[in-house]
Amino acid sequence: MAVPKFLQSALWSYDLSKMDAGNKDDKRIIIEQVLNYGIWEQLKWLTN
Numbered sequence: 600m601a602v603p604k605f606l607q608s609a610l611w612s613y614d615l616s617k618m619d620a621g622n623k624d625d626k627r628i629i630i631e632q633v634l635n636y637g638i639w640e641q642l643k644w645l646t647n
Contacts, residue, residue, distance in 0.1 A: 600619060600620040600621040601615075601619075601620065602615045602618045602619070602625070602629065603644070605640065605641065606629065606633065606637075606641055606644070608636070608637075608638070608641075609632045609633045609635075609636045609637040609638070610629065610632050610633075611636070629645075630645065633645045
C-alpha cells in the first residue's frame, strides 16, 4: 500500500516511493515519525 504524499513533511528523511504502508517495519517508522513530527492532519490520518 502506497504512503500518501501529504506525509512527506513528517517523513522528510525517507523516500516515500520505497516505503510500503502495509509493511510492518515501514508502519513503525510512519507511526513514529508522524507522532514526533506530524501536523494535525497527519495525526488524524494515522488514527483513522
